[in-house]
Amino acid sequence: MKIELKPIRESYGLTKAQFASIIGLKELFYSQYEERGELPSKYVYVLWKNLDNFPIPEDFFHFTSFTLTTNMKYHNMTQAQIAKFFDISNQSTISGYLSDNIPMYEKKECFLKFDPFILPVIAHYHDGECDMEEIRDLVPKGNFILVEKRRIQKERRIEKAKNDKAQKKDT
Numbered sequence: 001m002k003i004e005l006k007p008i009r010e011s012y013g014l015t016k017a018q019f020a021s022i023i024g025l026k027e028l029f030y031s032q033y034e035e036r037g038e039l040p041s042k043y044v045y046v047l048w049k050n051l052d053n054f055p056i057p058e059d060f061f062h063f064t065s066f067t068l069t070t071n072m073k074y075h076n077m078t079q080a081q082i083a084k085f086f087d088i089s090n091q092s093t094i095s096g097y098l099s100d101n102i103p104m105y106e107k108k109e110c111f112l113k114f115d116p117f118i119l120p121v122i123a124h125y126h127d128g129e130c131d132m133e134e135i136r137d138l139v140p141k142g143n144f145i146l147v148e149k150r151r152i153q154k155e156r157r158i159e160k161a162k163n164d165k166a167q168k169k170d171t
Contacts, residue, residue, distance in 0.1 A: 001041050001057075001105045005034040012051060022050050041105035045138060061136050062119055063108050066101045071114045086110040101138045 009019045020030035023043045033039045041060070048054040072082055079094045086107060088094060097104065104111075111117060122133045 001044060002038050003044060004037055005039060008055065009034070019047075022047060041103035044105070045103045057105070059108075060103065060105055061134055063105050063111050064101055064103050064135070064138060065097045066135065066138075067111065067118075067120060068104065069098055070120045071111070071118050072098075074118045075114060085113065103138065 005019075009016070012019075014022075016031055016034065017027045020027045023030065023046050025033075025043070033043075041063075044054075044056060044060070048056050048060075068082070071077075072079075077085065079098070080091050083089070083091045083094045086094070087110070120135060122135060124131045124133060
């Protein structure tokens with residue numbers, strides 16, 4: 001994504017080597033990104049996680065592989081169709097995007113071609129009210145909403161097994 005790295009880096013008082021080490025890159029590679037004024041959004045996310053008040057676009061988390069999966073399912077599209085839709089020649093690239101929840105801000109224009117564009121959010125219900133929260137944390141492996149759902153299901157199975165065992169003891 002387009003980002004003026006040098007003034008941001010200097011505002012933190014960091015050298016190129018220090019900034020590169022935060023991202024996990026060699027200084028040479030980071031220097032090339034800084035010269036071009038762009039950085040893949042996966043590295044922007046790392047900086048956002050590790051530096052206080054790191055500037056990101058307001059809609060940065062609207063464009064992730066989880067959002068892609070959500071829209072792909074909503075629109076009943078295959079990986080091959082998504083590859084064509086995103087103008088990506090290799091379907092395996094889409095498979096790579098879908099394997100982890102990663103930021104995909106560089107593909108913002110492609111996302112906006114979905115009609116309608118579905119933006120996943122976390123809903124919190126309390127006292128009959130619903131608060132919507134933007135997803136701003138990307139769990140490294142898989143769909144974190146499904147992981148949470150599976151955790152709850154596992155807890156329910158364990159509780160049911162305990163209840164069944166207690167009932168057997170009583171009879």
